[in-house]
Amino acid sequence: MTPLEILSAAIAGRPAPRIPVFCNLLDQGAWEMGVSQEEYYASGEMVAQGQLRMRGYYGHDNVWSLFYVGKEVEFLGCNKILFTEGGAPNVADFVIKSYDDIARLEVPDDITAHPAWTEIGTCLRILKQEVGATHPICAYITASTTLPALLMGMDKWMELLLTGPADIRDELLRKCSIFCQKQIAAYRAAGANVLIYSTPFGSTSFVGMKRFMNFSLPWMQKDLAAGGTAGIVYYCGMAPFNTVIRPVMSELGIGAYYISPMADLAEAKAIIGTKGLTCGVIDDIKMIRWTPEETRAEVKRICELGKQGGHFLFGTGIMPQALSDQNIKAMLKAAFDYGRLE
Amino acid sequence: MLDAIIKAYNEAVFETDKDAAFEVVAQALAAGMTPEDIVFNVVIPAVEEMMSHITKDPDANLAQHFMTAQIASAVTEKMLEKFQHPPETIGQLVIGTAFGDLHSLGKRIVIGCLKAMMVNVIDLGVNVPAERFVDEAIKHNAQVIGISAMMVHSAIGEEGCRKVRRILRERGLEDRFRIVVGGAPYRFDEQLYKVVGADGWAADAVNGAKVIVDMIREVKAL
Ligand code: B12
Numbered sequence: 001m002t003p004l005e006i007l008s009a010a011i012a013g014r015p016a017p018r019i020p021v022f023c024n025l026l027d028q029g030a031w032e033m034g035v036s037q038e039e040y041y042a043s044g045e046m047v048a049q050g051q052l053r054m055r056g057y058y059g060h061d062n063v064w065s066l067f068y069v070g071k072e073v074e075f076l077g078c079n080k081i082l083f084t085e086g087g088a089p090n091v092a093d094f095v096i097k098s099y100d101d102i103a104r105l106e107v108p109d110d111i112t113a114h115p116a117w118t119e120i121g122t123c124l125r126i127l128k129q130e131v132g133a134t135h136p137i138c139a140y141i142t143a144s145t146t147l148p149a150l151l152m153g154m155d156k157w158m159e160l161l162l163t164g165p166a167d168i169r170d171e172l173l174r175k176c177s178i179f180c181q182k183q184i185a186a187y188r189a190a191g192a193n194v195l196i197y198s199t200p201f202g203s204t205s206f207v208g209m210k211r212f213m214n215f216s217l218p219w220m221q222k223d224l225a226a227g228g229t230a231g232i233v234y235y236c237g238m239a240p241f242n243t244v245i246r247p248v249m250s251e252l253g254i255g256a257y258y259i260s261p262m263a264d265l266a267e268a269k270a271i272i273g274t275k276g277l278t279c280g281v282i283d284d285i286k287m288i289r290w291t292p293e294e295t296r297a298e299v300k301r302i303c304e305l306g307k308q309g310g311h312f313l314f315g316t317g318i319m320p321q322a323l324s325d326q327n328i329k330a331m332l333k334a335a336f337d338y339g340r341l342e
Numbered sequence: 343m344l345d346a347i348i349k350a351y352n353e354a355v356f357e358t359d360k361d362a363a364f365e366v367v368a369q370a371l372a373a374g375m376t377p378e379d380i381v382f383n384v385v386i387p388a389v390e391e392m393m394s395h396i397t398k399d400p401d402a403n404l405a406q407h408f409m410t411a412q413i414a415s416a417v418t419e420k421m422l423e424k425f426q427h428p429p430e431t432i433g434q435l436v437i438g439t440a441f442g443d444l445h446s447l448g449k450r451i452v453i454g455c456l457k458a459m460m461v462n463v464i465d466l467g468v469n470v471p472a473e474r475f476v477d478e479a480i481k482h483n484a485q486v487i488g489i490s491a492m493m494v495h496s497a498i499g500e501e502g503c504r505k506v507r508r509i510l511r512e513r514g515l516e517d518r519f520r521i522v523v524g525g526a527p528y529r530f531d532e533q534l535y536k537v538v539g540a541d542g543w544a545a546d547a548v549n550g551a552k553v554i555v556d557m558i559r560e561v562k563a564l
Contacts, residue, residue: 082469084442087495092444154447158408163360206404238530261530285494285530289537320494 044122411454438466
């Protein structure tokens, strides 16, 4: 079976030789290609080649069309990104500096015609051509309730969210939600089939249950209504969200859940069961100082907790560059070993 | 009367309702309470109450942390203007986000809590070079250097906390300052603070304030 077929089998609960194994390597691609991060991320062809080479070398199932998360706000006017060699690029200038900027914020009509799409489009074209028929191609989409953090800074966004003015907050969210919907459509059309929907404010470690129900959930409904939930993975940026799996499942109909290493995986699997796909995720920050044996033991623990009854995937966070090659290999070997299904 | 005020104020903080908190304060002032009383007998105990609540309650969330800090620092700031004598501060902290890191929320919440607890905070901003942390700590006669980092590379990289530690060692300043760190990577790996050479860390800002106050007292006792 191809990795794409293995993923479909895991989602549907059909027999397969093993669980799907996802490994999220992004910035490591620049090393792979022997260029600086800035050069790497300037070229969709580079990013595609980096992804393909890393997949070929390590043998995990998925490739990524994500450059870096800050890229999303380049569509909305941001043109200053801080590149560093040791880690991910960061948004270095906020598009929204005062509430007046919210009224001026413009969502491009056709995002695929925007210059920020050019290289993403190239990257996806290559990925689709090379592995589209056999491997999952992931895309990353920030939820409307989280995108403002990249547009105005997390602290300013928290303030607006919690203390208003409500009309200005909602105007911003409306624009972010439209952008989110356009991204979902564009990535799907370009060949991405796993859409990581990044929604930290959809976790009760960010807002209380009341605000989750009255605020986060309705906005997520808007984000997803037009495009449906095919291929959507619920992801709270690695924040735990077991408390909301039930309402997300019933109200949004999302089928896949990327469980935080800080959450109780057994509990999550018990809630999701055969109704969806549980993704068991390793703590790749702790992994930095683990020995390969320790890494292997943790993978074993995760797989054994999750793989009973199928509907399970093994995955990572956004793998830090500080991880050793040895540890990444140990992790993947263990995932293929312990992820075997009878 | 004090009990009723404390109860009403705590409720407002718990519900993250800033307006309601200010209302309680206005009523307390009108009823003859002094600004000093409000800060020391209402606001500071409320922060402490929130600390123990957040520690015990697994469902405590970021919105509560944020608003606790916002309300406490806003009320304290207002009251300080009305103090008869300038209050005595517990000590000084310089705080910033590590070099290469532009995330400011964690730091802002820490600062809010500390202001309410009478710690004099010097905010160095984001993307702060290691040398600057040390220079400013000396300049402001701080007891503690706080370094916030949201990404692994800014937390464990050579330009962040590790370098601050190295500079302190090289300049023979290790007795004079404690280093405290915080931010997402430290929450995923509770041992990480040791790896980067910090003296302590906290999983959230409210408890961070407590760790920092303890460190200030420790350094002052030397
Ligand atoms: C929300 C979130 C986002 C949001 C908003 C980001 C933003 N601008 O703030 C979005 C979705 C946009 C995002 C994007 C990215 N993120 Co992000 N994100 C998160 C998440 C879920 C929570 C972070 C957060 O805002 N927490 C709230 C703040 C207040 O918490 P905090 O900073 O930790 O601070 C608290 C405590 O730590 C403490 N504290 C903080 N500082 C200090 C200092 C002292 C002295 C003390 C005592 C205490 C203290 O008090 C605070 C409040 O209680 C974390 C995972 C997690 N569960 O923590 C990942 C996480 C931080 N993100 C991560 C990454 C990689 C990114 C990106 C770089 C991805 C990319 N490749 O582009 C981008 C960067 C975007 C940019 N800035 O350009 C990684 C970082 C680890 C790593 N691999 O390096 C994490 C850990 C996820 C993961 N495990 O993979 N992210």
